[in-house]
Amino acid sequence: MEMRVVLEGKQLATGYRKGKRTAVVHRSLDFILRVGELVCLLGGNGAGKSTLLRTLAGVQPALGGGLELQGRPLASYSVRERSTAIGLVLTERVQAGGLTVFELAALGRQPYTGYFGRLTRQDRERVRQALEAVGMAEKATSYVAELSDGERQKVMIAKALVQESPLILLDEPTAFLDVTSRIEVMALLHRLAGEEGKAILMSTHDVEQALALADDLWLMRPDGAMLCGATEDLVLSGGLDGLFGTSPVDFDRMRGSYSARNGQLRPVRLMATDDVLHHWAQNALMRQGYYGVADSSDVTLPLLAIESPQNLTWTCGGEPHRFHSFAELSAALRIFLE
Amino acid sequence: MKTKMPESHKGFLWAGVLSVLTILLVAANLLAGSVDIPAAEVWRILFGQPAGNDAWTFIVWESRLPLCMTALLCGAALASSGLMLQTSFSNPLADPSILGISSGASLGVALVMLAGGGTVAAGAFSFSGFFAAVSGALAGALLVMGIILGLSAMIRSNVMLLIAGIMIGYVVSSAISLLNFFATAEGVHSYMIWGMGNFGGVSLAQLPWFAGMAVAGLLLSVSLVKPLNALLLGERYAENLGVNVRRVRGLLLLATGWLTAVVTAFCGPVAFIGLAVPHVARLLLGTSNHNSLLPVTMLCGAAVALLCNLICLLPGEWGMIPLNAVTPVLGAPVIVYVIVRQRRIKYFN
Secondary structure (H helix, E strand, C coil), X not given: XXXXXXXXXXXXXXXXXXXXEEEEEEEEEEEEEECCCEEEEEECCCCCXXXXXXXXXXXXXXXXXXXXXXXXXXXXXXXXXXXXXXXXXXXXXXXXXXXXXXXXXXXXXXXCXXXXXXXXXXXXXXXXXXXXXXXXHHXXXXXXXXXXXXXXXXXXXXHHHHCCCCEEEEECCCCCCCHXXXXXXXXXXXXXXXXXXXXXXXXXXXXXXXXXXXXXXXXXXXXCCEEEEEHHHHHHXXXXXXXXXXXXXXXXXXXXXXXXXXXXXXXXXXXXXXXXXXHHHHHHHHHCCEEEECCCCCCCCCEEEEXXXXXXXXXXXXXXXXXXXXXXXXXXXXXXXX | CCCCCXXXXXXXXXXXXXXXXXXXXXXXXXXXXXXXXXXXXXXXXXXXXXXXXXXXXXHXXXXXXXXXXXXXXXXXXXXXXXXXXXXHCCCCCCCCXXXXXXXXXXXXXXXXXXXXXXXXXXXXXXXXXXHHHHHHXXXXXXXHHHHHHHHHHHCCCHHHHHHHHHHHHHHHHHHHHHHHHHXXXXXXXXXXXXXXXXXXXXXXXXXXXXXXXXXXXXXXXXXXXXXXXXXXCCHHHHHHCCCCHHHHHHHHHHHHHHHHHHHHXXXXXXXXXXXXXXHHHHHHXXXXXXXXXXXXXXXXXXXXXXXXXXXXXXXXXXXXXCHHHCHHHHHHHHHXXXXXXXXXXXXXX
């Protein structure tokens, strides 16, 4: 089943034009964004994520190629039309502490209201629904000043919902949030994409959450290419390797996260009684410069056998060493390495 | 559990209270002055009935009524231009005098007054001189506003922008000093008197002109309520809500420049009303929503200006205290209070 296409870029060139000089950021980007999808845009600092988002929001013109929003060139939209086609959520915290949560979300109705912005009953109902959808209905009469940063972003998402735009763009909306709010906001966006039938594109640095919740990833690689595709396809085809350039940070395909490169890893035969133990044993090993392989017939390799978190055995040639915690094991591994 | 009144109701409540207060202050201003006129007589004079004394009729019509109306309109004009500046620069300390806009207007007036060699004296403008003063003030105010607007594109930090505004004010003041140095004694004297601020600069004959221009500026600012609310979120959000940011910035520039220029041309550079009154209104209402905040700010500005004028009239037969000796005494404590309490004040966070 083919979902409705909301946004499509064909050989889109982005960048800045100042007078006669142009600074091209990307020469040729191809992408498609469909209804019901949450797409995460990943890439290092300066990879051009913000430039692409600004271009998609219509704030700066494309330098070339095609960009269509709902089958119409974005350039042909007026400011007014864009306001009902694209809802925006930005990184920075808004300075609107003197408004209530309801008033702030209701600003999203501005494209639909009259000269003084008076809300009709339907407008109010729509705002109430949006606050309900982001889980902020109970705080409708609270001042924005009383909210946490995560709650503020939820209200800004409600504002975007109230705009009733098919497309919602978010520029690193979780950058300044703590871990739990970050997860909450991402999960919320994932749910809204499906429930409200929105196409949602967000840029983020939070790779872990993006891998968990994004339907598609757009990867801005340091070589200027952008890879688009389903999360798992990109992970398994090596699309995330070297996403942040040649910095000493590697993508661990197994764990789905980036970590500091730790020189050459030494192989260890790792045996654990369950997956959780296996996972955390691997974590401890990698930190100390080892790498656990599950089934190796190479008996010359050291063997780490883990019965329980209190019962760890390390065998390397002669006597087996027994440890009663990961702390003891880690301390010993550090000594072995030297 | 504290119960909250819906903002619109609170807006109507305070609008009502402030309207009554303003009417009372208008009455008090009509009764106060160097000559004692009984309240009943003032009342009769206003309704065109013969009074016991022809001089009284003259005083009420030619002096007290214009003074009163001018104070009322100036207060509303300064307060609303202060509010518009605070919102559009998202800076709670922005105000026409701090950003140098009043100084710009003063320079325009100084050019007209001092170059005219004292022929265009304050309070006694001929019609051509009076229009020259207004257009000079407007040109000066818009020039400074334009510079500030250009700088605001380059200077991201609000505090730095304020400092830049203060610097512009200094440069403009030095130009005014230079003009004073070369001007005639009468010119300097009338400029100095004008510079102390005085709501009495508008005669009955000029009042319709002044009122018309002030009301036009006030109406323009009322028409900007919706984009002002969008600008509370910052320019990028405002643009996404369909606001043509460039056009709105231009209109805000025009409205604030116009209101400041009109007031400054007639009454001199009046400090602190534009800065402090929007804060008083926000604290009363507990909202930054301009739908109720702007009207209440105007009413509050009118009431505060009338109160200041009343204080100016206190010495009675010994004359009037200069306006700019009074406004800071009322305004500065408000600002200090706001700064001290800023962590607890909603609209700061």
